[in-house]
Amino acid sequence: MTDTARLAAELDAADPLAAHTGAFVRDPGVVSYLDGNSLGRPLASLEERFARFVGHDWGSRLIRGWDEGWMRLPYELGDRIGALVGAAPGQTVVGDSTTVLLYKLIRAAVDAPRSAARTEIVIDDDNFPTDRFIVEGVAAERGLTIRWIEVDRTAGATLEQVEAAVGERTALVVLSHVAYRSGFLADVAGVTRAVHDAGALVLWDLCHSAGVIPTELDAHGVDLAVGCTYKYLNGGPGSPAFAYVRRELQGQLQQPIQGWMGAADVFAMAPRYRPAPDLARFLSGTPPVLATVALEAMVELVEQVGVAAVREKSIALTGFAEQALAAHVLPHGAVLASPPAGPRRGSHLTVAHPSFREVNARLWERGVIPDFRAPDGIRIGLSPLSTTFAEVELGVAALGEELARATRG
Numbered sequence: 100m101t102d103t104a105r106l107a108a109e110l111d112a113a114d115p116l117a118a119h120t121g122a123f124v125r126d127p128g129v130v131s132y133l134d135g136n137s138l139g140r141p142l143a144s145l146e147e148r149f150a151r152f153v154g155h156d157w158g159s160r161l162i163r164g165w166d167e168g169w170m171r172l173p174y175e176l177g178d179r180i181g182a183l184v185g186a187a188p189g190q191t192v193v194g195d196s197t198t199v200l201l202y203k204l205i206r207a208a209v210d211a212p213r214s215a216a217r218t219e220i221v222i223d224d225d226n227f228p229t230d231r232f233i234v235e236g237v238a239a240e241r242g243l244t245i246r247w248i249e250v251d252r253t254a255g256a257t258l259e260q261v262e263a264a265v266g267e268r269t270a271l272v273v274l275s276h277v278a279y280r281s282g283f284l285a286d287v288a289g290v291t292r293a294v295h296d297a298g299a300l301v302l303w304d305l306c307h308s309a310g311v312i313p314t315e316l317d318a319h320g321v322d323l324a325v326g327c328t329y330k331y332l333n334g335g336p337g338s339p340a341f342a343y344v345r346r347e348l349q350g351q352l353q354q355p356i357q358g359w360m361g362a363a364d365v366f367a368m369a370p371r372y373r374p375a376p377d378l379a380r381f382l383s384g385t386p387p388v389l390a391t392v393a394l395e396a397m398v399e400l401v402e403q404v405g406v407a408a409v410r411e412k413s414i415a416l417t418g419f420a421e422q423a424l425a426a427h428v429l430p431h432g433a434v435l436a437s438p439p440a441g442p443r444r445g446s447h448l449t450v451a452h453p454s455f456r457e458v459n460a461r462l463w464e465r466g467v468i469p470d471f472r473a474p475d476g477i478r479i480g481l482s483p484l485s486t487t488f489a490e491v492e493l494g495v496a497a498l499g500e501e502l503a504r505a506t507r508g
């Protein structure tokens with residue numbers, strides 16, 4: 100047994116959250132799942148939940164379900180997710196995809212009366228593609244300029260870079276809380292303050308932090324946020340995203356997809372659109388009720404465990420993964436492309452080597468599942484409620500073997 104294998108066994112034995120790893124579907128063909136930061140595993144209890152949904156909620160209640168709860172679902176589930184990211188009720192809503200919510204909120208922010216004399220959107224050049232593409236599209240639609248922050252791809256936008264980029268022309272700053280590539284964890288408090296000092300609005304993308312990193316949206320005065328629910332909130336492929344709009348801003352912002360679900364009185368069937376006075380105006384169409392079944396089950400689990408405890412295990416997992424990488428992978432020429440342990444590190448690590456596209460394909464054939472991000476990165480995603488230390492050891496050791504094979508030629 101290697102030193103890191105022994106350590107993994109000790110860490111699993113001492114892990115206070117270890118019992119929860121058994122609550123997820125564990126296919127014997129999957130030796131090591133290291134991609135929970137892209138698609139979380141399903142809870143094993145879902146079979147029963149889906150059966151209940153089909154047989155009772157949908158099958159028996161039928162159209163009555165809307166009055167009996169489905170109409171309130173985007174707000175009630177939104178409040179529960181809001182509580183996980185530090186938002187008081189009435190500011191978080193579930194629906195649409197992250198991409199669509201980004202469009203709605205970015206358009207709303209730059210169109211706001213307070214942004215009238217402001218002509219720039221600030222975003223970093225290594226933000227997730229959909230965030231950059233939506234900013235490009237809105238800037239083109241509205242005749243705005245994009246100020247790109249050029250970031251180190253092993254980190255993310257620093258406070259100093261944001262301070263240097265914002266000014267009286269800035270309407271909105273769009274940043275990720277945790278960078279999808281490097282796992283860099285942004286300074287939400289400092290950056291939000293700097294953006295506000297410049298008189299601008301800030302939108303945080305919480306896709307890679309929701310459910311795993313304690314976040315204080317209200318306490319930091321964040322204006323807008325979006326996040327997806329299929330990563331650390333295990334909502335399943337394509338589960339709906341959530342949007343946060345600070346209460347004081349809700350009446351001042353108008354989003355561009357004016358559907359009936361965002362109208363002041365949904366069933367008035369009014370001749371003209373009049374937006375709801377509150378958070379409801381950020382909805383557009385029918386809530387994706389079926390797509391929230393798995394999400395609700397996971398939100399229950401995260402509420403029960405608490406995000407602080409999840410974060411504690413996340414720190415332990417990333418720390419252990421770094422040791423395992425140092426033992427098995429870095430000696431073969433790969434380099435760590437993530438921040439060091441500490442306050443700037445999220446819940447995944449990226450390691451880089453030119454051979455990694457092929458190495459990743461070999462790993463998938465062996466049932467070891469991290470993911471590859473061009474041009475040369477393998478991401479090791481650590482999802483604290485479902486990932487064991489032993490699984491990390493197995494996966495990282497396999498990565499080392501495949502890298503050794505690839506570099507031997």
Ligand SMILES: Cc1ncc(COP(=O)(O)O)c(C=O)c1O
Pocket residue numbers: 196197198199227229230275279304306307327340
């Ligand atoms: C930071 C970030 N933003 C946005 C998205 C994607 O959003 P969507 O669910 O609309 O595909 C992802 C992942 O897919 C992401 O990692």
Ligand SMILES: Nc1c(O)cccc1C(=O)C[C@H](N)C(=O)O
Pocket residue numbers: 136137138279306
């Ligand atoms: N959302 C995804 C999808 O629909 C297909 C494949 C991957 C994804 C992802 O979530 C990618 C992920 N956000 C990333 O950080 O790369």
